[in-house]
Amino acid sequence: MITTLDVTVPAQLTLALVPDLVLMGGAMILLVWSALRPESDAHQRSVGVASIILAGITMVLVLAWANRYDAGPGPIAVDNFRWLVDIIVLLGTVFAIALSMDDNMRNGIRAAESHVLILLASSGMMLLAGARDLIIVFLGIELMSVAVYALAGLNRRSERSAEGALKYFLLGAFSTAFLLYGIALVYGATGTTNLQLIGGRVAMFALAGSPLLVAGVALMLIGFGFKVALVPFHMWAPDVYDGAPSAVTAYMAASVKAAAFAAFIRVWLEAFPYSYSAWHGALAGLAIITMIVGNAIGLQQRNIKRLLAYSSIAHAGYLMVAIAAASFQGSSAMLFYLLVYTLATFGAFAVVVALTRDGQEAVMIEDLTGLWSVRPWLAFAMAVLMLALLGFPIFGGAGFFAKWYVLEAALQAPVPQTTLAIVLVLTTVVSAGYYLYVVMVMFMRARPDGMPAPERAGGLTRMVLAITVVLILVLGVVPNGVANLARAGRPRIDVDPTLTTLPRRISTAPPDTAPRVADARAAEPNR
Amino acid sequence: MSAFLTSIGYQHWVLPALLVIPLAGALVIWVHGAVTRPRCAPGGDEVATGVAAAPRGWALATFAIEFVVSLGLWWSFDPGNTGWQSVVDWSWIPMWGIRFTLGIDGIAVMMVLLTTLIMLLAVGGSWTSIRARTHSYYALLLVLTAGMLGVFLALDLFLFYVMWEVMLVPMYFIIGIWGGERRIYASLKFFLYTMVGSMLMLAAIVYLGLAARDPATGLPNFNYDWILQHALVGSTTAKWLFGAFFLAFAVKVPMFPFHTWLPDAHVEAPTAGSVVLASIMLKLGTFGFIRLAVPLFPAAAMSPTIRSIILLLAVIGIVYGALVSLVQPDFKKLVAYSSVSHLGFVMLGIFALTVQSVQGALMVMINHGISTGALFFLIGMIYERRHTRLIDDYGGIARVVPMFAAMLTIVTFSSIGVPGTNGFVGEFLVLIGSFRTEPVFALVATTVVIISAAYLLWAIQRILFNSLDKPENEHVPDLNKRELAVLIPLVACIVWLGVYPAPVLRRMEGAATKFVSQVDARRDAMVTADAQSAPEVQP
Amino acid sequence: MLPLLQAAAAGTHPLQGTAASWLWAVPLLPFLGFLINGAFSIVSAYHAGPADPTLAHGDGHGDRHGTHDEEHGAHGDDHHQVKRHPFAMLTSIVGPGVLLLSFILTAAIFFAMHGAGEIATPFIQRYFSWMPVGDLKLDAAFQLDQLSMMMMLVITGVGTLIHFFSVGYMQDDPGYPRYFAYLNLFVFFMLLLVLGANFPVMFIGWEGVGTCSYLLIGFWFSDKANADAGKKAFIVNRIGDFGFLIAMFLLFANLGTLDFDAVRAASTSLQFGGALVTAICLFLFLGCAGKSAQIPLYVWLPDAMAGPTPVSALIHAATMVTAGVYLIARTGFLFSIAPVAQIVVVMIGALTAIFAASIGLKQWDIKKVLAYSTVSQLGYMFVGVGSGAYVAGVFHLVTHAFFKALLFLGSGSVIFAMHEAYHHTGSHEDAQDMRNMGGLRAYMPWTWALMWIATLAISGVPPFAGFFSKDEILGGVFARAQHSTIADAHLFGISGSAWLYFAYLLGIVAAFMTATYMTRMMIYTFHGPNRTGDKEREHLHDAPWIMTGPLLVLGILTLAGGWINIPEFARFLGPVGALERWLDPVVGASTQRVIAGAAETSPGLEYGLVGLAVLIAIGGIAYAATRLDPKSLVPKREAVPEEGFEKVLLDKYYVDEIYDAAVVTPVVGTSRGLLWRGVDAGLIDGLAVNGSALFARFVGWIGSQLQSGQLGTYAWVLVIGVLCVLGAVTIR
């Protein structure tokens, strides 16, 4: 019998958390160092470099830990899903720090601790990736969020930054309360906070219809929905993205979302597969409305950061399709998607960073007019990134495969998600309206006379841009390696031996409307 | 000839080579452009400054090589063999069941040859009309070629889809950057319109690949032949899937009422863009019907209701396109609407489902590619001189530009379908074949022989004939040698295919017959299976 | 039948190895001429443009005036230095030369055929496979039989004469080689039409001649009226071609073949008078009505006079317009089993004959008179072939080719002379209006004499050619009205017999009108005082011999043409019914089927009919000669406009205007207003396409309005979302 949070088993906690702990510890040390010296550009950069190195070390550690260590069904998951999410998060971390070093220079931000905050947020994300207990989930979310609240308000000279941070903080805390309440209710319904135990008990005691559980699931859905910016819990996102420094925005749009989604899908796959019929309607509805509204409002945007914000909302909708599939196909698809999405988002924000001038309030699409004639490579990169976000084959590189994988997962699910698939493809067409608008402005409008060419982008920005674009394009032709990893990176269900003897199909709902993970796994061919 | 081709292992490398050559050419031009960019003033007149010489020269050379390489297919293709030929089958993404499979049948061969020929000529048509950013232009043209050929060659549905989308982007840029006044609107409309259809097709392809999962490995499989045999879907599902494919292809064809992107795209695109759109891209839609939509879902496509609806739309398109052409003030738009009419014939031929009508549809595809391509070239040439496409801005210019007039007249006759030109062969076969199964539709479609004569003759009368009453038309120079070199191959094809189409028909006969018999047989088989209430097979 | 066919296929046809194996060269020679003349034309006209046309704005191209003046020639009205085309000499040799060669070859084939004795089956030459598709096996094949032989003689014979005439008529035209190129091409297609061994090959010729007609009518394309006329001819012809196509489709769908021979063999399986064969025949006749200018599709032919006059003679009188008659004779085996269709053909023919004749009565343009006359005469031919009197119809086709070509060429000479005269003085008068002529007999005696011969012939005065052929048609109709399969059929509840009698009556009346308007034309043109003008008058003279020569030959043919099919009552003239015997293998069986074994008309009745016809002809001439006073005419510019019914006739019953109002305007209006602006731009593009884009933007706009920046709003939306989710999971 698994007990909740048995701290006496180091293998389940301490050892399993070594990479996270290294990152956290390192971040603490860097925090102290960053505070030791007065604020200056040089200091900011050196802390940044150190942060990147730390993130790199952590990544090496993650790679070393992967496939080496088995912890059983404890509060910390030790599976490929976690490691892959860690890698995606750390990749984002490196990009974010790199961009933020350049962006800080442009905006006159000298706060060296910004990089450390990113590291701290990342450690929260890594915790989320490995969380198999609702307590850990909560801790991860909060660790991540508190750091990001601070990051959002990083630009102390900017009123917009402060406003964004305030909105993020208040609404974030508000929604955390819902999440927490949901956790409490689920705990009340099942008596445990361990995900796999919840799943097992729901099945064993036929709790799928229990009002406490259903309400708890719904509130947790809302809590996660806020973190990943689902409509109608999305309203903070455009404002916060707009106000925060571009590098932080990228980090929020990509990594925060990736980590939240990782926890989201793990909770849903491990804890709530047997309450499928309870949550599926609401979740699918949120996915549909998110895809539609996100893309539709995107059409109205002229500020690139807001445009990318709505784009990220729409992408959250697409990812919800993978969750709605309620299968390991879905989680693999999500991993692949998150990686590509992280690359594309950081790439796009790198362009924003490259276009930012000091003292400029916001980068508007009009600033891109005729970019092709003055900064052809930048325009080319942006076009690729836009097409990647659109999910266009070859020219959009891996963006297409990401969508492809999600579609495949949706249609291959135990209950094929045909409606969601159709909404996904149709709203993709809507999204073409604004992605192509960006491309059009860059290539098809002549640059007005007298419009200054953007300053030459910083080296790190260009590096981020090059890496993301090249990776996207390469993965767009040969996705094999990453796709194989993503397929291998499924959450592991360490089935509780006490549950195996019990009938699995206890449920208040009719049997065929309540597909289970077990079914999903059976449907998944053995490979 | 075929012995020589065998000795160089032609059929083993030709298909990938056809894709690689243009891409390599594009890469060379791109790199050249990137290296020499500082010398070119962006947006400047690169023809006058000589910057354009390198890219267009390279493009011409690449397309010439491409054409010569593809020409071997004429001999290496074995008309007696109805299977896939020159197949290459490489692994691509094994875990998703995606392979890189190329192959040709009689239909694809002709389409490939048409494509390589038209693209070669398109360079000639762009020679002086594209004056800015020539490096990018020719590189995009080459990429576009690879995409279009990929669609014709793909035997893997995934690959088909990828290629289908790949050709969209270069065309989007070609219209959007080098197009006319309303190019931005037109290019976006073109892109979105096409994408609505193709995204649904993507979902359908995924569904099919999953439905045809390999029982041994559990992997989806997107191989065309495999899906044809193993993707068993229930009749309702099949109708939905067919609907998705239908939309994708119907937009591309374009069938009434999905055609309104075409006039805008045609009018705003630069000459070569219009030519490629009309000559090749529209054919991809009908090719899609022949290759995918109909054979994959014969029972759905040929179910009485759906079939009648499609035939009705086709015939409406035929008549409607012709009538709307009648009143167009813009010659390019006129030809665009006439394409709606012509492509309606193709759809009629395909869905009438007789050997004659299908062969006729294929001929119309080729003929329309040649004649309408030539028409757009001619419009482009006169546009370069007078900078107007409005019919009323001309009049009587046959006196000033006799060679242009001669060419335009011949091409017009071909488009009208005067016997002895290629246009007649296709239309005649479509109609005579359709009449056997769908006499009423064929009858209505036949009335268009009258309207088509009316709109085209009226148009060329107002351009070439009547009195030369506008002073600015009095000193328009006639076609130059390069332009003649572009047109003469097309005119030669017009006459050749009108007088002696048998070699082409023979090469396509196997594929067309196979299409008809296979669809017929599978339709009946599926209807019988349905009657026995076969359970819905879930993927 | 079948063994014979096989014998033919096996190459044991009696014509095998004779001159007939050169059959392919007959059409190919004119085609060669087309290529050469076409090359002359284009090479001389073409000045290569600059390599970069965008930069060139017409500078440095002052040397292209040579090509500017194409519109002049016979029609031009400016003073200009006559400058012959640089290739004029070569064209003059090649153009008529190829035709002459072709005619000689045709004659050789004719003699080979004549010498070979009775040939029961057509001589079919297959050259290559044209459209082999499934069970449709279309070959590029020629078929030589007595009918096509006869047509070939007419085409190449009359064609050669007209080519020679053209050398004189067109020599100063800047488009001289182009003219001959078109003319040669026309002859090529016409030969294809008559030689084709299956319907589609015939159809190539069928549309090909239409195309050439289009090009030649619009030869002086700088004048909008000419270009309009060409276009109109093509489009109206296309209406007919629609019928031809449908007939082919019906044949193929039901009989599975389109070869004449095979269709003839398979036609025996068709039900006599059945709906299918009637439909086929009616659709075929629609084709004929278009090509041969019958009601309701005759409207293009009068306008077609816009072309050069020799073109009118060749295409719009002698050859192309008779293609419909040829087609019915060729497919007589179908028509003879569709009596209802035959009634339709006869009636349309008869109505056309009288309708066009009545319009001819009031035309002032000399060519227009001849044009309506042609329409009217074609009506006669259809009465003939429609009533199953195939030989009579074809006979009239041949004689009409002679005398109408003569009339047109004669009128060409007149116009040529008038034009020259006006040209010398720089006058801008209408060279074709009879009111400007008068008394030309004194200036152009040859033309006068020859045209009178033709007039008498067309009026049906013995012993000229027209008399025999027209009489045979009228006699044939009368006989069939008495007894035939047609007489037994019913249309609209009226017996075929009554229809045929009615047709006969119309034919008689039309014959009277024919004599009248032709005499009117001759009197106004050649007799009475001259109205050309004092200065101009001295320049009037007969045309040069290159033009008058062909006229002479045609005059002889008009005189003697009737001899080829001498009727029983005139057996003293020579061998009776030579043409009938010659054509017997082709149309004999069909004719017999229609006659259904009826006895010959009684000699008494026959003499009566002939007498009536002659009376009518002479009466018509006398009526015109006595009632018309050329002295009262004034030149065109001084003439007062007609009123009343005369004006209706002059304006051709306003048929063109009615077509315009009933067909053209509504179609164009609907297309523009409803289809293009309404459906296309409004409904599909505006509502569906841009509408859905707008709708998406509207949704986005609503969403972004909600995004007010107010934290309170955000919290409210969030809580509403919470309630919705809670509701969704709890309420089922």
Place this chain on the structure above:
Amino acid sequence: MLPEALFFSAVLFVIGVFGVLIRRNAIIVFMCVELMLNAVNLTFIAFAQVYGVAGQVFVFFVMTVAAAEAAVGLAIIIALFRHRQTVNLQNINLLKG
């Protein structure tokens, strides 16, 4: 006992929600959020009566996290106050659209 505790905590939670919705002062809104968190804590405690110590452990975590959150949150509010001289949320709407 359990139903009463749950009901009470639910009422507290809803009060907190309404506070967030209605009040316009950033500090008070934040206090309302804290109220909601404490409502949840109450729920945990109530369930801990049934299931054991885990719920109580959770409450400690929540309290700690709330404290950390408060620190960051107040800092943000102060940062904004420096710019705007107000913490009234109605006046804070630079970012919208």
